[in-house]
Amino acid sequence: MAQFSVLLRELVAKSDDSSQIDWSSVFVLAVYAMLFVAILIPMVAACFTGISFSESPH
Numbered sequence: 001m002a003q004f005s006v007l008l009r010e011l012v013a014k015s016d017d018s019s020q021i022d023w024s025s026v027f028v029l030a031v032y033a034m035l036f037v038a039i040l041i042p043m044v045a046a047c048f049t050g051i052s053f054s055e056s057p058h
Contacts, residue, residue: 004032007025007029007032010022010025
C-alpha cells in the first residue's frame, strides 16, 4: 500500500506540472486497483459464506 500512495503522489505531482497525463502511472495504478479488488472480493465472499455456513443448522 505504501507503493500505491507514492505512485498516487507522483501522479498528482505530474498532473500539476503539465496537463499531459502520465499514462504509465495510470496503468500501474489501475493494475494495483484490480489486484486489490481481486484479493478483497474473494476474502469478503469467504467471510459471508463462512458466516452463512456456520449459521446453517446442519
